[in-house]
Amino acid sequence: MIRGTTPATDAGGGRSAVPGGATLDYRDIFDAMAVPKIVLDPDLLVLDANRSYTEPLGVPADALVGRTLADAVAQVPGGPPPVPRALDAIDRCLRTGMPEVVEPTRWDLPDRRTGETGPRYWMLLALPVTRPGDPTVRAVVVRVEEVDAADVEGTDGRATPERMSWHSTVARMRATAAAEREAAVTLQSSVLAPPPHVAGLVVDVRYQPANRITRVGGDWYDVVVRESGRAVLVVGDVAGHDVDAAATMTHLKGVLRTVAVEDDAGPAEVLDRAERAAAALRIEGFAAVTAAVVDPPAPDGSRRVTWARAGSLPPLVRRAERGAELLGERPGRLFGLLLPTDRPESTLDLDPGTSLLLFTDGLVERRGELLSDSLELLRQDVEQVVDRRLERLADCVLARSTPIRGADDVALVALQVDAAPADGQEAVGTMTG
Incomplete structure (x- = not known):
């Protein structure tokens, strides 16, 4: 027979204690x-x-x-x-x-x-x-x-x-x-397109929805190439796994990409300008966002990357010798708060063969587990991947680190500095679900 409990004290035998010393027998409720x-x-x-x-x-x-x-x-x-x-x-x-x-x-x-x-x-x-x-x-x-x-x-x-x-x-x-699902899939597919080609970089993306039926949610990725050759990478997370979250995400992504294409803005300024524009357009909602700007190559082939975080998780770098490190500098305020505080920026030089991963919290968050522990498990997973191809690294990260498939949306942007960039090399991207 069916038995059940509530967060109240279990009184045994399928009964749960309620205030006043009474008990609820869930068999009686089921029968009634x-x-x-x-x-x-x-x-x-x-x-x-x-x-x-x-x-x-x-x-x-x-x-x-x-x-x-x-x-x-x-x-x-x-x-x-x-x-x-x-x-x-x-x-x-x-x-x-x-x-x-x-x-x-x-x-x-x-x-x-x-x-x-x-x-x-x-x-x-x-x-x-x-x-x-x-x-x-x-x-x-x-x-x-x-x-x-x-x-x-x-x-x-x-x-x-x-x-x-x-x-x-x-x-x-x-x-x-069926009509709602088709409309939702069309919306998400139009927003989360494969990334553009970036000379000298391999760029890969992944998206995995929590909602297995409509395949939409509030997470997104974006890659913008400026006229100067700088690349801007963005991952963001609007709360929710439904069409409303997807609609807010679509608006925020459009605002961010409009600002990101301007060549004079660093990542913190991109987030600040986009935040002000979203408020002026009355786009309501908070989001955790990471924006990173990748400079053209230096004479030794390295790339300088500068990033800013709006309440988001730290990027992860994997060096050519397979060592992995979380870049855990202090994050800035959540996107949408409009507080009068500066967003800190961080900078790192990426040598040829080095990979950088930006991701949303659905990749690592586990119920009942400290976030710091989950991030460390992700770092270890990345360090243990033997295949050096960026596409395989992204696949392995998604397969091994997603704690519960369907529990939360996941968006991931990965880049790798090419040792000898080939002309016409294409970036790749995958929507998983």
């Missing part, structure tokens, strides 16, 4: 729900079923719990096996972690009052059960709603799939969701 519900584990074993589910079927919960869904339904007098649509929806819910709706399905069941068998139509909603910060689906709650046969069958007594889908609004819901 008017809507029929059944709980399945990832192997489709029945974990529990409430009274609203079992009473219309004429079977006790104990006859269902511990059985597979197909075996449990077989215990129902006259009950058919689960229909493929229902099983497919539950499977998608387990795989994607997103709710699934199934149009009304006919079951010919005996009426407990009259004993006569007749058609009944049930619409199913499969809801995933996860834990905060962990997208793994640990169980599925199947909510059952009975639909009036007259709505489904119509005056002619025929229940066509089109009529069932229309009356349950499933078709419209699916069409709306």
